[in-house]
Amino acid sequence: MEREEILSAIYHCVKCKLCSISSFHPNEEWLPLCPSGQFYGYQAFYAPGRLEIFREILEGELSEPSDGLLKAAYACTLCGACYEKCKQITSVEIRLPELFEELRRELVKKGWILDAHKNIVEKIKETRNAYGEKVEYRAKSVYGADVLYFIGCTARYRVPEIADAMLQIFDKLGIKYQVMDEEWCCGSVLLRTGQIEAAKELMEHNIEAIKRSGANIVVFTCPGCLNTIEKNYPDMGVELVHSTQFLTRLGNMEVKKLDMKVAYHDPCHLGRDLGIYDAPRAVLKGVVDITEMKREREQAWCCGSGGGVKSAFDDFALWSAGERIKEAREAGVEVLVSACPFCKRNLREAGEKEGMKVYDVVELVNKGLEG
Ligand code: SF4
Ligand code: SF4
Known part of the structure; x- marks a missing residue:
């Protein structure tokens, strides 16, 4: 601007x-x-x-x-x-x-600049992921498949059960997919914390890797990655979709209804940034009963971890998540579901002491497909 x-x-x-x-x-x-x-x-x-x-x-x-x-x-x-x-x-x-x-x-x-944010740049320079993790997250991949799953740093290294669930869903539904061996951080955390120069190399690498994959559709379980690639990357001529949009397109899946009453938490990047409010609810309705919390959709209360806050102000991040846990409890549920690895990580940390279980939509769909 x-x-x-x-x-x-x-x-x-x-x-x-x-x-x-x-x-x-x-x-x-x-x-x-x-x-x-x-x-x-x-x-x-x-x-x-x-x-x-x-x-x-x-x-x-x-x-x-x-x-x-x-x-x-x-x-x-x-x-x-x-x-x-x-x-x-x-x-x-x-x-x-x-x-x-x-x-x-x-x-x-x-x-x-805050030291915590400078440290992320260093970690990314060294390992190409925002957490400085040196061990690769490996998944099987079908070379040239039409669907590419962009996993993202948080689902690779902090909440791998989300990536595992997404991969299992592809397998169970017989969908051929590929993952990038050389997937680098999408650059979201750097762009959100003002460190644009450091993000450029990551973006260039990912653009080349996505184009080289030959895929026509890229699926994301992380709304932060999706939002960044949609808004900050140039148009690559491929379709970018969130996991819940991808799942709604498959029509009626044969999923077993789980005996669970859940509240759905709108992730900020998915809802307010990308306008995706209905797809996660539509997918969830096939698997569980949903209860709405008081603050939802455009006026949802944030989980507290975005914008570089989790890395620099963890007390604030956990407090925000704790407020959301209380709201879910007031709505009468013991399970809170989101559609974002960042939300899941923070809400789970805050919810553990309170006995609130936290899942991602894809985990529940994967459970539903077990039957
Ligand atoms: S609601 Fe009022 S205070 Fe808030 S940004 Fe708009 S004009 Fe400013
Ligand atoms: S934390 Fe407050 S000021 Fe920052 S984007 Fe959210 S509502 Fe706006």
Whole structure:
């Protein structure tokens, strides 16, 4: 975004702060929507405060990187709840998560980077994955298959049960697939934390590898990878779909209904960024009974781990996830289901103590296919 465009967007914000509350229960207490503001409790951590910080930097009023400033800039999950809410109230599109990414790019240009985020760059340089893991995740692959499964760092190294479930679904349904031996991090975490230069090499590599695969359709279980490749990569002439979209296209699968009542958690990148709300629900309905939580779809409460928050502010990330666990409990369920490895990892960590089980949609479909 150009400087003038950024400043124009900043000046369009009237600082009403209505983007911090969800309002679809008019007769009940309004629930918070901005995890960052709610956790830290200062204006600087809500969307309008963060915009004001950006204005002050652009107009030369803030020239020193205090710890507080860095925290306010980086302790935001870029969940986009503020953007959706602001748009609903004002009918003006102040593209808040994009502005906050621009803010981070500006900080990175000045060298104002968090050590935790610098470390990710080092790990990626060394291992090509965001966790610095040296052991390869290997899966069988059919050379030249039409379907390519892009696994992503988190499903490879932190929640491999999601990748395993997706691969088993392909096998059970007789779908030939390939995975990339040389799959590198998609670059999402670098782009979201303002470190664009470091992401370029990864993107170039993945573009070449995807083109070379000859696949026509790329399936993602990670909405962060899908969102990045769809929005930040050039068009590669292949179709990019989330696992739940892929599964809905298969029509009625012969799945056994599981005796489970679950709540579905909308991942931010899948819902607010890509507009995919119905496909995961449609797939889940074939396997389990779903209960909605109070904050869902455009006004879903974020799990707390995106935007580089999990690596730099784990206490905040776990608190946000804990709030979601409480909401699921209030909805009367003991199983929370998402469609994102990042969400699963964080919600599971927060849910373990509370006795809440956490799954990905593909894990439940895979269980349903067992019968
Ligand atoms: S971003 Fe929108 S909703 Fe939030 S304070 Fe500014 S104008 Fe109000
Ligand atoms: S993107 Fe999410 S965490 Fe960041 S200011 Fe908006 S609502 Fe708050």
